[in-house]
Amino acid sequence: MAPIFTEAARELEPRMRFAKLDTEAQQTLAGRFGIRSIPTLIVFRGGQEVARQPGLLQGPQLRQWLQPHLLT
Numbered sequence: 001m002a003p004i005f006t007e008a009a010r011e012l013e014p015r016m017r018f019a020k021l022d023t024e025a026q027q028t029l030a031g032r033f034g035i036r037s038i039p040t041l042i043v044f045r046g047g048q049e050v051a052r053q054p055g056l057l058q059g060p061q062l063r064q065w066l067q068p069h070l071l072t
Helices: 002-012 027-032 059-069
Strands: 040-045 048-054
Touching: 002 059, 040 059, 048 059
Parallel strands: none
Antiparallel strands: 040 048
16 A cells, blocks of 8 residues: 555645554554554544545545545
């Protein structure tokens, strides 16, 4: 997932900010966000979760999933 994530971040920033969470090092934070599988993709807007996708997405699928959440 790392190369797909990096490519999407390069393509879609600054319309969308990308961040990674090391769930092993930040177990409390992972629990707070209910992350139960790796990878889990979460979209936040205004500090609120608006979309969640557990599991791997390929590049085109990831872009399609993110499209409704892009800032214009």
